[in-house]
Amino acid sequence: MTPLPKCYISVHKSPEKTISPHPFNHLVDLLLPTDLYQLISNDSESSSALSKPLRCYRMSIPLSVIVETEFLTKYIKTGNVVMLSKGRIDIDNVFSLNDGILRLSLTKEAYEKAGLTGQPTRFGNTGPKKRHNRHLVEINLRDPAMLHGKKGFDRIVWSFQNKLNKKVDFLFCDLDQQKSPIDCPILAALGATPRQIQVPEVTASSPVKVPSFDSPPGSVPQGGGTSLEAEYNREVWRDWAMHVYEWLALANWGPADRVIAADNIDSYLSTYAVDHGEYEGETGMGLTRVRFRGMIPAAWILEVWRTVEKLVSSVSVGNRKGWFSLTVHGFENSLISWDKSAHGSMTGGENGYTLLSIPQKDEGNAEAAKILTFEVVGSQDEHS
Amino acid sequence: MEAEMIDVPPQSKKLQKSSQPLQRITIKSPEHSYSHLKMTFDPPLDPPGMVDAITWRTTLTNSLMQYLGVVGSAIRIDILHIEGDEAVLRLPTTDVVKFGAAVSGFVGTSEGRSVGFKTLGDSAFLMGLIGRAKKEHTWNGFGN
Numbered sequence: 001m002t003p004l005p006k007c008y009i010s011v012h013k014s015p016e017k018t019i020s021p022h023p024f025n026h027l028v029d030l031l032l033p034t035d036l037y038q039l040i041s042n043d044s045e046s047s048s049a050l051s052k053p054l055r056c057y058r059m060s061i062p063l064s065v066i067v068e069t070e071f072l073t074k075y076i077k078t079g080n081v082v083m084l085s086k087g088r089i090d091i092d093n094v095f096s097l098n099d100g101i102l103r104l105s106l107t108k109e110a111y112e113k114a115g116l117t118g119q120p121t122r123f124g125n126t127g128p129k130k131r132h133n134r135h136l137v138e139i140n141l142r143d144p145a146m147l148h149g150k151k152g153f154d155r156i157v158w159s160f161q162n163k164l165n166k167k168v169d170f171l172f173c174d175l176d177q178q179k180s181p182i183d184c185p186i187l188a189a190l191g192a193t194p195r196q197i198q199v200p201e202v203t204a205s206s207p208v209k210v211p212s213f214d215s216p217p218g219s220v221p222q223g224g225g226t227s228l229e230a231e232y233n234r235e236v237w238r239d240w241a242m243h244v245y246e247w248l249a250l251a252n253w254g255p256a257d258r259v260i261a262a263d264n265i266d267s268y269l270s271t272y273a274v275d276h277g278e279y280e281g282e283t284g285m286g287l288t289r290v291r292f293r294g295m296i297p298a299a300w301i302l303e304v305w306r307t308v309e310k311l312v313s314s315v316s317v318g319n320r321k322g323w324f325s326l327t328v329h330g331f332e333n334s335l336i337s338w339d340k341s342a343h344g345s346m347t348g349g350e351n352g353y354t355l356l357s358i359p360q361k362d363e364g365n366a367e368a369a370k371i372l373t374f375e376v377v378g379s380q381d382e383h384s
Numbered sequence: 385m386e387a388e389m390i391d392v393p394p395q396s397k398k399l400q401k402s403s404q405p406l407q408r409i410t411i412k413s414p415e416h417s418y419s420h421l422k423m424t425f426d427p428p429l430d431p432p433g434m435v436d437a438i439t440w441r442t443t444l445t446n447s448l449m450q451y452l453g454v455v456g457s458a459i460r461i462d463i464l465h466i467e468g469d470e471a472v473l474r475l476p477t478t479d480v481v482k483f484g485a486a487v488s489g490f491v492g493t494s495e496g497r498s499v500g501f502k503t504l505g506d507s508a509f510l511m512g513l514i515g516r517a518k519k520e521h522t523w524n525g526f527g528n
């Protein structure tokens with residue numbers, strides 16, 4: 001049986017620990033009540049970190065460009081970039097670069113031709129007879145030995161120039177560009193086409209039904225022992241958390257028909273129902289989704305989260321502080337998901353996370369907001 | 385036997401500073417799975433229109449009936465969202481394999497057109513489908 005995808009739900013996990021180690025992101029959705037968005041939108045647009053231009057690039061280059069002296073020095077040795085090539089992981093040759101480490105996921109044929117040292121990949125080797133069909137080559141380009149003139153490095157250069165010499169489509173994002181947002185001649189010479197990341201797509205929805213963000217009384221995520229009652233309490237919490245997660249996905253989907261307050265579909269067609277929460281009121285609540293696309297650096301996402309968190313903490317809607325959520329989708333074909341966890345695709349390569357900040361009623365408590373983290377990985381992923 | 389509790393995972397020093405302990409659970413076999421389907425017509429609908437929920441329901445029931453008989457038609461499918469000729473469906477995880485086989489092999493007729501399904505994605509978690517549905521946009525949309 002094929003392994004199943006997994007969802008990890010954490011309470012009180014520091015957002016930084018989820019956001020920072022996840023380098024390859026292509027879609028970021030910020031979802032919050034429209035009332036709240038209107039209160040903070042002016043401030044968030046003018047916030048220094050988010051208003052500076054941030055670009056990612058698409059370019060078609062052979063691998064050898066990466067090891068050319070100029071590029072290597074500017075973007076890898078002294079700078080920091082993330083790059084990911086187009087292609088299907090498990091089938092094509094896929095290359096990625098982050099934190100100075102170049103990873104090549106190669107087919108058997110390409111691996112044998114390239115003549116570089118690697119190991120069998122963790123995933124994608126399930127062919128007949130369990131032969132090793134794919135290999136992963138990891139090169140730390142920041143290593144002091146990675147210089148032109150050194151034997152090992154020249155071997156890599158030769159391989160890139162003569163064997164893995166086909167042009168590859170890359171997405172590229174410079175992580176240092178917020179410090180110096182000047183157009184780079186190296187990229188211009190490579191024919192890279194830029195794309196602005198920080199221009200979001202803002203969608204305000206008609207009123208939707210919102211579930212309760214407070215877990216049912218008595219329910220707990222963990223603990224309580226092995227008694228039936230404790231088992232029941234954990235079950236209730238799990239169901240609640242999955243309900244909230246499902247709802248967040250539906251709300252991010254446009255929102256989906258079934259969560260719109262005016263929806264009255266026959267139960268023959270759908271039995272989905274939102275568990276009523278205290279936010280809802282009679283008419284439901286308008287939501288705003290702010291969507292960013294492109295190759296989005298993790299550091300920038302963290303900045304978005306912190307900015308919104310700060311702005312939200314200073315305003316309150318009605319008698320309670322507002323909630324907001326941030327969903328990030330990783331590239332399906334990335335070689336790694338979080339940190340160094342190998343990533344594959346097979347039936348679905350989803351890797352992404354959702355953070356939900358839930359304000360608590362207790363205003364006296366400084367750490368009032370509770371953060372719920374949902375991390376999803378497909379069946380082929382080492383992240384745990 | 386003394387019940388050993390696995391309450392709180394080992395914490396790093398940093399975490400212990402915060403007053404609230406980290407709690408974490410893993411969901412491996414959720415109750416529901418989700419499927420993102422596109423209904424295809426031959427010859428194509430002109431103009432490409434909205435396929436309504438009733439049409440989805442009847443066509444899906446037909447496909448499940450054709451492949452699995454009465455057992456198939458009893459699979460509980462919730463239509464969560466419809467956008468043009470695409471729909472997001474929710475079904476019990478235990479029926480995913482049967483469902484997938486039934487819709488991928490289905491050819492039916494509707495008002496003189498042959499009807500089929502194209503699977504755009506399926507996942508045990510609805511959020512996973514969003515990222516997959518939008519991936520192509522990342523590669524396009526450059527140059528502005």
